[in-house]
Amino acid sequence: MMKKLVLTGAAGRLGSYLREPLSKLCEELVSTDIVDDIGTLYQGERYEKADLAQMSEIAPVIAGADMVVHFGAIGDERPFEVLLGPNFIGAYNVWEAAYQHGVRRVVYASSIHAVGMHKKQDFIGIDAPHRPDTFYGLAKCFAEDLASMYWDKRGLEAVCLRILSAAQVNNPRALGSWLSYDDLIQLVTRAIDTPTTGFSVIYGVSNNDRAPVDNHLASYLGYRPKDNAEQFAEQVLAEAPPADPTDAAQMYHGGPFASVPLGESGVASMNIINDKKEV
Amino acid sequence: MMKKLVLTGAAGRLGSYLREPLSKLCEELVSTDIVDDIGTLYQGERYEKADLAQMSEIAPVIAGADMVVHFGAIGDERPFEVLLGPNFIGAYNVWEAAYQHGVRRVVYASSIHAVGMHKKQDFIGIDAPHRPDTFYGLAKCFAEDLASMYWDKRGLEAVCLRILSAAQVNNPRALGSWLSYDDLIQLVTRAIDTPTTGFSVIYGVSNNDRAPVDNHLASYLGYRPKDNAEQFAEQVLAEAPPADPTDAAQMYHGGPFASVPLGESGVASMNIINDKKEV
Amino acid sequence: MMKKLVLTGAAGRLGSYLREPLSKLCEELVSTDIVDDIGTLYQGERYEKADLAQMSEIAPVIAGADMVVHFGAIGDERPFEVLLGPNFIGAYNVWEAAYQHGVRRVVYASSIHAVGMHKKQDFIGIDAPHRPDTFYGLAKCFAEDLASMYWDKRGLEAVCLRILSAAQVNNPRALGSWLSYDDLIQLVTRAIDTPTTGFSVIYGVSNNDRAPVDNHLASYLGYRPKDNAEQFAEQVLAEAPPADPTDAAQMYHGGPFASVPLGESGVASMNIINDKKEV
Amino acid sequence: MMKKLVLTGAAGRLGSYLREPLSKLCEELVSTDIVDDIGTLYQGERYEKADLAQMSEIAPVIAGADMVVHFGAIGDERPFEVLLGPNFIGAYNVWEAAYQHGVRRVVYASSIHAVGMHKKQDFIGIDAPHRPDTFYGLAKCFAEDLASMYWDKRGLEAVCLRILSAAQVNNPRALGSWLSYDDLIQLVTRAIDTPTTGFSVIYGVSNNDRAPVDNHLASYLGYRPKDNAEQFAEQVLAEAPPADPTDAAQMYHGGPFASVPLGESGVASMNIINDKKEV
């Protein structure tokens, strides 16, 4: 059992679902984010406020950890200047601090948006070349390449989880891209308990009939999702407006991020309401 | 819900199984074939007799449709001259009429025989190059290429279903190639309800243990077959004569069509009896 | 040395350049086309008028030949109905007659337009899947698939030459796609003198710096083009109008055929003047 | 039903589990090994002692068989000189005798160690090039290449089962590599009852969540494992010592064989106790 595990972005939508299961995998879970308070803590959990973009704030939080689960970042498309601190420099700070302090592995919330401009008909594996759809996706590309380099040059392991859409299934794209919270938890758990991972990439998607990506090359991680968005298909398809055959939001893996102008929020069109876990 | 859906080949073996489920996906199902009568109609179904090889007959049937499910053709190997009208020109007529009348998508009964001369050991994906085994298969290649072009040049969507063998499981090859009627219906339904498809190809085969083809690249269509021919394996294998290791009918994906002389019926050896659905 | 060689399309633009070199590879060259007369004959050459679309006309011409060099067809985009006879049925007639009369090999003038809707950035090899840009290209796909089948099922060899543009270099695309007449002659000669070919496909393009296709997989045919369109680059690029980065005629292998509406001539925009060889 | 089936290595750990199921697939099962006695025989089973390395001993055992299931060999790493007789020459003797006596097919216990030096992150299919980790693995490479040649040149079919680890699940690697005895039996049965196989290769691994190899290209064999080592994951991972991220035994498919010096036993570190089946 690990002694210390760090979770960044603990106050975020996905982070809030990871706190409880992660707290059971270690003696001490240090949750961190930029808010003052994340509510009631789980057993073994401690909260430390820190700004990822400031090495002087995040490095002490990471010191002494066995692994870091790095989910902290702005979770939507914004202008480059806005994302530069938390999403780009923040990633550098996490890896550099992890290396300086002898952390063994970083588990990273990457995203389908790192490869979002591939067409859905180009069924993509984990070896698909980067093709970001937004500055948000560009930051994921940056962190994945950084992770690759820290493994190759410094032996710091990394598992990059290219999450598709961990949100409600309220549109046809989500019938393929859904990642349920239970499957998210399984995915993060596998990324932690696999004995050696080197630099690994894996898609975060449930066992949906219509899942448009291929995880075969990451089979050794043992991720076998259980949920299937097809249960929502009949209703979602009945309510969906007719699709334009040439609509980028339909044709590309990135969905609405593929059609949104660079720098503008792509979330609105996904109808994601705040369903952050209540403690 | 679609207003008008057209089914060609409605009197054929496979068409007869599609009439009922298709009638439930639209306000009006127009079934068409070259026979005078297809028996009792389902709710919302209308029958129109038309010869596919005559543009003047088939175009009016297609006019106003949202989609066409094109299963009409001679369903066996015949001399080229015999297939030219219904299987080649018929396909052209369907796509051209569909384009002229603003139809959105054609769902097409292609066939394993478009790629039947690949060896079974060369596990083929949906991107396998054409390698027809008969004039029958050559017509499927023609229609697939036509479909590709109408999408690339004119934005008319197409889903080509390369059906393996939608017939009884009474020989060892069918243990791998069987497509049950339920799975056929699921397959056609997915080809219709997927919001955008562009030009897609997918194999029509059940979830057989011994299925010899790969649909991974078409995962976004969400086809997940449920039936498995392995239930028939013990009896079929016990009754099968010893196989010749170099028999083309065993070694090639096309099965009996791979060994039959061009222009001669390949169905006899498959013991397909007429199990057309009774209404 | 072959006894009898048949050249179809002998009165065409490319055919007129092949008559002399082919006449030297055989005891008797039978040139055929639909015109009444092709002018002065070369030594050993005989002319027979025949309509490819009529089996009764073309079969007697082919009878007794060792090989057929099949260049006869309408050489531009036309409506499907116009191409059906000469380009589709004509190809069937040639292969079927060749098979019936024991011909060993068909050397076929296929075209880049069989794969013209691939993007130029998708550097394509001879194994690129069909993606026709016109009915003209669709006929090439049809003949290639037919050729594949006659080899697999009947042992009739075929070499399909996917010619890019055997015309003057008067536009930027031609800097990559040019096939000089000398290289055309080398290509056809290799297709004839290679001892065994099975079913082969090879691109017909000169040794241009900017050649956009890959013949590596056909290296065994020994085609090594000598000419290079780069000699025309400075002038052509200086005179060319600014390119639209999203123009299909620039982005796709098919060039102007990729942007022309189906059924309409694509040649006009290529400024091909009639430079048929004078005898 | 086959008349005569030969099982080599019948006294070995895996062979002892195959005797009973194989005895049911034929009229006569001839079990052979180098021990004097293999205990109580199953119905239809006969035992013949023979040294694989001696053609004069093994050929008479094989004469008259329909198929040979060849599991006989030294089952661990040893110096080349020690393996030369049983593992190399023994394989040659089996195939040559099989050919001389008209046997139809050899089902062979190959091993992951034929490709053991591929990294686990390089998810390998059945077409992965040889990369042996030991002399033991080198012998498997030799026999696979021999099998390929006997099929290509002499029409003798072969199915090479690259078994991962058919042993207890008592270490993290085995969570991916485990092959249960039930699945082994299914695998051998499929290798026998598939009508035609030519030369086939397939991995012998259960349906483990963490299975690190890919059998898709061998789907036509219909092997669908049922067991899953994940049932042992919690306990195994809890008891495992921390992994070194650069340990060859963790990073390579060969596991302990990848890190053991050539010629030295690799089994000790796998804690394989003798769990040979008792009759």
Add this chain to the structure above:
Amino acid sequence: MMKKLVLTGAAGRLGSYLREPLSKLCEELVSTDIVDDIGTLYQGERYEKADLAQMSEIAPVIAGADMVVHFGAIGDERPFEVLLGPNFIGAYNVWEAAYQHGVRRVVYASSIHAVGMHKKQDFIGIDAPHRPDTFYGLAKCFAEDLASMYWDKRGLEAVCLRILSAAQVNNPRALGSWLSYDDLIQLVTRAIDTPTTGFSVIYGVSNNDRAPVDNHLASYLGYRPKDNAEQFAEQVLAEAPPADPTDAAQMYHGGPFASVPLGESGVASMNIINDKKEV
């Protein structure tokens, strides 16, 4: 002929060789760098001092240009914080300013160090996934991904030149990696005069016998290098110390950058002296 062309990094080692040839391709060449003065100007050349890391300085320089040739950056490995401004933010500024001002294409000095951790035995094409060897290489990955996105989302063309080593041939690695100045000039010229490029990647390497990378997929750009480092082979090999078979600087494409610690200069070991072109 272009009206205005911008060259960044004009005072750098490679930039100084590009000024003269670029000045001949346009009416006005605007050279820019952070030095006060770049010496005598060529005909049609104008110099403007600007800091790439400051949008307010670089944007006005770019305004009104047809294309930007972007060679400005720190040309060696440095700590991330040092490269952040010129190499990361500078690239963003160039693309964003180019987009805002309607520039058609950016020609970018990328580097082999974007993929430097691939093994030399893994012959890499232009589609090799990113695998940076340094923060310097990571910045190249960032800019390539940025370029891909600006093309996909905004239609701004880019040609990324992955330069190997444009320096003297004084070590064995350079026998493969050398890019002569003449070939560099040809490469940049092709990147400019090719009519449409979309997003393209190409290796910058001469026609060396030992060149370790593959430009086939970029053949349409028409780059055909003329120089060959083999002329230096005899002397270089005679003077080279014996190689360690496992030395990263020998085994990886990145050469000395593959073995240098992150953040430390990798140039020293390459014996690159300042051979900047004198005007």
Add this chain to the structure above:
Amino acid sequence: MMKKLVLTGAAGRLGSYLREPLSKLCEELVSTDIVDDIGTLYQGERYEKADLAQMSEIAPVIAGADMVVHFGAIGDERPFEVLLGPNFIGAYNVWEAAYQHGVRRVVYASSIHAVGMHKKQDFIGIDAPHRPDTFYGLAKCFAEDLASMYWDKRGLEAVCLRILSAAQVNNPRALGSWLSYDDLIQLVTRAIDTPTTGFSVIYGVSNNDRAPVDNHLASYLGYRPKDNAEQFAEQVLAEAPPADPTDAAQMYHGGPFASVPLGESGVASMNIINDKKEV
């Protein structure tokens, strides 16, 4: 300059051409074979008689060498029992002795016959899976796999030269497969002077127009053949008997070895006369 280089098979047809050039690459060339005498020695050359199949004879010859150029073996198809000693055990002895005595690299005369059952139309790269055509080819597969393992496990480098046909060009196959003596010498020189090679495979073939194999993946070795068998094409093709389109000797890479029965000489049909170099 190397101190000691060992050449096995020095009395053989190819070995006799290598003695002189190799003697110039080292202070001492130790030539070895099973004959008593190899005639006049070159400067710096010493001859030692040794039987490869006897470790006690070959090990002392190898002791102290920097590299071994291993060309010793029976150079034709023979029964397995005949090849076992010199071709199989001999290879093991060379690698094991090389390892025991700290030799850095083995340069090995492998052969196209290791992959001879691939069809010529399946243009093969150096990564083509083994598919031997004879026991002779099987021994080459064995040695290549052995070489791979000694590199992976023990750091002993190897370059395996898959020679096609280093013999006179007197048949159509040789127009593609010819390796001139000059190109052979260049190939062996590159295999020696490349600083690090790990485990490498490369085809030994001249720059023939009709060369049927692909060396791109080994470009880093810098082998650029100069000779071209096309100079012999006119005469060879004129004299060749008509080819049977289905003749294995024509269709497969192995040529006559692909059609010869296992264990019988394949050389006779190649008309190889003894053109061993005279000293």
